[in-house]
Amino acid sequence: MTQQGSPIRIAGDTHVGKVRTMNEDALILEPRLGLYAVLDGMGGANAGDVASQLARDAIRDFVLQRRAALAPKALLEAALVAGSTAVFTAAQQHRERHGMGTTAVVCLVVDPKHVVIAHVGDSRAYLLREGRLQTLTRDHTIVEDLVERGLLAPEEAERHPYKNVLSRNLGARAEARVDLLELELRPGDRVLLCSDGLYGYASAEAIQYLLGSGDAPEHVTRDLIEIALRGGGGDNVSALVIEAPAAAPSSTQVVRTSGAVTWWQHRQRFLQVASDGGLARNPIVRGLPAQEAIELVALSLCQAIYHDLEKSTGVNVWTFAQNLAAGWFERGGDWNAVRGIVDILGGAARAVVDDIRARDAKLGFLLDVAVSRALIVVELALGGLLAERLRQIDSDLIELHGAALDTVEHDTLETVEPLESGERSIERPGERPSERSIERPGERPSERSIDRFIDRPTIPFLRPERPVTSSGESSEVLGAIAKAITIARGRLSPRAELVAQILVALETVATDSGGNFAAAVLAARELYGVRSVDNAGVMPLFDAFDKARIVAASSVHQVRASPAIRVRVLRALSLAHQRLVAAATGLVLEAVVPFGERLREVQVVTGELREAVARAEQRRADLERKFATIVDPSLPWGARGSTEW
Amino acid sequence: MSTVPTLARSYEALRPKVLQRLLELRSTLDPSLGRLDDATARAQIGAVLDHLGNFIATGDLGLHRAFLHTFLAMRAAEAQSPASVLAMLVAIGDTAAQVAQEEAAGTPDGAELTLLLTRVTASTARGVNDLIAEELGRRVAQRTELTKRAREGKR
Numbered sequence: 074m075t076q077q078g079s080p081i082r083i084a085g086d087t088h089v090g091k092v093r094t095m096n097e098d099a100l101i102l103e104p105r106l107g108l109y110a111v112l113d114g115m116g117g118a119n120a121g122d123v124a125s126q127l128a129r130d131a132i133r134d135f136v137l138q139r140r141a142a143l144a145p146k147a148l149l150e151a152a153l154v155a156g157s158t159a160v161f162t163a164a165q166q167h168r169e170r171h172g173m174g175t176t177a178v179v180c181l182v183v184d185p186k187h188v189v190i191a192h193v194g195d196s197r198a199y200l201l202r203e204g205r206l207q208t209l210t211r212d213h214t215i216v217e218d219l220v221e222r223g224l225l226a227p228e229e230a231e232r233h234p235y236k237n238v239l240s241r242n243l244g245a246r247a248e249a250r251v252d253l254l255e256l257e258l259r260p261g262d263r264v265l266l267c268s269d270g271l272y273g274y275a276s277a278e279a280i281q282y283l284l285g286s287g288d289a290p291e292h293v294t295r296d297l298i299e300i301a302l303r304g305g306g307g308d309n310v311s312a313l314v315i316e317a318p319a320a321a322p323s324s325t326q327v328v329r330t331s332g333a334v335t336w337w338q339h340r341q342r343f344l345q346v347a348s349d350g351g352l353a354r355n356p357i358v359r360g361l362p363a364q365e366a367i368e369l370v371a372l373s374l375c376q377a378i379y380h381d382l383e384k385s386t387g388v389n390v391w392t393f394a395q396n397l398a399a400g401w402f403e404r405g406g407d408w409n410a411v412r413g414i415v416d417i418l419g420g421a422a423r424a425v426v427d428d429i430r431a432r433d434a435k436l437g438f439l440l441d442v443a444v445s446r447a448l449i450v451v452e453l454a455l456g457g458l459l460a461e462r463l464r465q466i467d468s469d470l471i472e473l474h475g476a477a478l479d480t481v482e483h484d485t486l487e488t489v490e491p492l493e494s495g496e497r498s499i500e501r502p503g504e505r506p507s508e509r510s511i512e513r514p515g516e517r518p519s520e521r522s523i524d525r526f527i528d529r530p531t532i533p534f535l536r537p538e539r540p541v542t543s544s545g546e547s548s549e550v551l552g553a554i555a556k557a558i559t560i561a562r563g564r565l566s567p568r569a570e571l572v573a574q575i576l577v578a579l580e581t582v583a584t585d586s587g588g589n590f591a592a593a594v595l596a597a598r599e600l601y602g603v604r605s606v607d608n609a610g611v612m613p614l615f616d617a618f619d620k621a622r623i624v625a626a627s628s629v630h631q632v633r634a635s636p637a638i639r640v641r642v643l644r645a646l647s648l649a650h651q652r653l654v655a656a657a658t659g660l661v662l663e664a665v666v667p668f669g670e671r672l673r674e675v676q677v678v679t680g681e682l683r684e685a686v687a688r689a690e691q692r693r694a695d696l697e698r699k700f701a702t703i704v705d706p707s708l709p710w711g712a713r714g715s716t717e718w
Numbered sequence: 719m720s721t722v723p724t725l726a727r728s729y730e731a732l733r734p735k736v737l738q739r740l741l742e743l744r745s746t747l748d749p750s751l752g753r754l755d756d757a758t759a760r761a762q763i764g765a766v767l768d769h770l771g772n773f774i775a776t777g778d779l780g781l782h783r784a785f786l787h788t789f790l791a792m793r794a795a796e797a798q799s800p801a802s803v804l805a806m807l808v809a810i811g812d813t814a815a816q817v818a819q820e821e822a823a824g825t826p827d828g829a830e831l832t833l834l835l836t837r838v839t840a841s842t843a844r845g846v847n848d849l850i851a852e853e854l855g856r857r858v859a860q861r862t863e864l865t866k867r868a869r870e871g872k873r
Binding site for chain 1: 745752753754755797799800801804805808812815829832833836837839840843844846847848850851853854855857858860861864865868
């Protein structure tokens with residue numbers, strides 16, 4: 074029997090057992106009153122069931138009638154007394170029912186976080202909180218009373234011949250002494266009310282395991298009774314589970330559990346949409362059979378998304394995108410094919426999410442966000458590759474342009490004359506400095522020779538407009554660089570030592586005759602010095618890089634030189650700054666490598682621990698199965714020594 | 719009826735909190751943001767957040783692309799690599815979505831705004847990559863041209 078519609082979930086059931094012919098247990102399941110109980114009747118000649126039912130009805134009626142008038146504890150106590158009176162009176166009126174009585178464990182749910190529990194006899198209330206089981210009630214038996222008074226050792230109580238003889242019950246007298254307990258429920262708490270037919274035939278470990286299984290209360294109730302029956306079922310068995318509302322699972326938890334599974338269940342739809350979108354015709358998978366192409370690409374991404382959803386990471390999707398695009402680029406492939414395939418896969422992912430949203434709006438929404446994030450991860454991975462390729466191409470261009478310069482310098486040096494008095498560099502709006510031409514007095518623009526290839530360079534900062542030194546810059550520019558750095562250093566406060574060092578390094582790199590990264594790397598090493606990522610940190614260095622850039626750039630305008638020279642100085646310093654920062658970044662990356670290795674080691678250890686836990690779980694499952702098959706079901710739990718647990 | 723104007727209003731209401739969060743967390747969110755001083759970071763992040771608001775309101779992909787183009791160019795002039803610009807834009811979008819999720823959790827508008835911001839971020843990442851790829855295409859062509867001329871020069 075299950076009660077729905079309440080924030081608290083409740084389920085209860087009772088079974089006659091394997092030995093008895095009549096069920097003398099009774100349940101109260103009254104959600105509108107918040108009243109739940111297990112009663113275990115006793116007494117010969119069909120009186121046990123009468124007692125439990127009489128008490129049940131009396132308790133329920135009392136609560137129904139007096140709930141507005143009495144406080145919860147007083148209400149419950151008075152209700153049990155009313156139950157006792159009802160049974161006692163009936164026993165007095167019918168000679169054959171003389172001596173009948175019943176236990177009762179009753180729970181009144183005051184609100185979803187607050188319950189009151191009352192009990193008389195040896196029916197019990199348990200609380201499962203955060204996986205741990207505790208008994209809330211103390212059995213009202215003679216033996217327990219002796220133990221409580223210190224007259225009997227607890228271990229002797231288990232073997233005592235009168236261990237089942239009650240010291241209190243409802244019906245023995247018109248009055249009853251009731252034990253009461255108030256309890257604040259926490260999210261996910263489970264309270265179990267049960268008769269001795271349960272705990273007498275199922276071990277505490279089994280009860281704890283089943284209560285903590287996370288299964289719905291109705292399944293837990295069913296399983297508890299089942300295990301008591303397997304344990305012998307020598308008595309009527311009753312169990313009633315009250316579950317406090319669980320804390321709402323976070324979005325992440327929902328995605329990790331049901332989201333991931335739902336996604337994977339829709340993989341065929343994903344593959345179908347990808348196939349319909351023409352994935353197999355994409356150049357990246359050209360030559361592969363269509364089915365193989367779909368599986369290789371679409372199924373791989375589908376799996377990657379599933380694993381990332383399950384673990385709330387992006388590493389699988391990232392790896393997928395990297396592998397897909399890097400392999401293609403290495404084969405000389407173009408971006409359009411990558412964009413095409415990513416769009417097809419993105420479309421398939423959205424189609425799946427739309428399907429899920431149509432069936433389950435909330436889960437669909439969460440998956441929509443999660444899958445959109447996965448697609449962002451794809452773009453981030455691709456962006457990294459593109460940027461890296463861009464950097465490589467730039468490097469090639471610098472080299473090629475340097476080679477071209479040598480040729481052009483050799484061939485045309487005599488045709489490129491220094492600016493003379495009266496000449497000026499022409500600056501037009503929107504025109505790059507490199508495209509500016511030299512206007513000579515008396516010469517019409519149309520008379521100027523057509524720009525050669527070298528006058529439209531790819532890398533503007535390498536373009537010569539003057540005779541160059543071996544460093545690629547004129548002595549005039551080199552002098553201006555030195556002046557700018559001197560001015561910049563003069564503007565620094567004496568405490569800004571790091572910025573001052575960077576300015577010196579900038580000058581060194583900007584005027585380096587080698588024209589490569591060597592000077593930048595050497596300067597960066599000097600700046601990096603004894604710094605390491607775990608003490609001073611690298612941010613002060615990078616902050617100083619920025620300050621040096623700003624102060625150097627602003628100092629260039631104070632140098633007495635033509636605008637063209639200042640532009641060249643700015644470019645030279647800008648390039649030097651880029652190289653210096655890049656070199657310093659490289660050093661930082663080198664410095665963190667050991668930490669990455671240590672992290673990988675920790676990951677290995679974590680993996681081993683996970684495996685050990687999995688093995689332990691497997692062993693527990695094996696033991697449970699073994700337990701279920703090897704025990705003698707005719708014996709109660711307490712009598713056979715449940716060592717298997 | 720479209721809910722976008724409503725969402726645009728919701729976003730505008732959240733924008734100061736998003737900016738504040740980004741300024742507080744910028745060092746941990748993204749190295750390129752972390753390196754900026756307060757005023758520069760406020761200006762750069764503010765520009766992106768302003769644009770996000772416009773994009774949410776208009777849904778104009780052309781304007782979005784134009785913004786990204788300019789933003790990439792400006793950051794490149796400051797020696798930021800395209801990859802770090804992409805990471806920065808994603809970090810900003812992601813944080814905006816996170817703030818929307820936290821601030822308006824449980825409301826339909828909050829959920830929709832979170833989703834919209836996530837999709838806008840995806841669209842931004844896509845746009846940035848396309849722009850980088852275009853630039854890459856141009857430079858590859860230049861390399862080919864230079865290589866060819868270098869060979870011709872040798873001959």
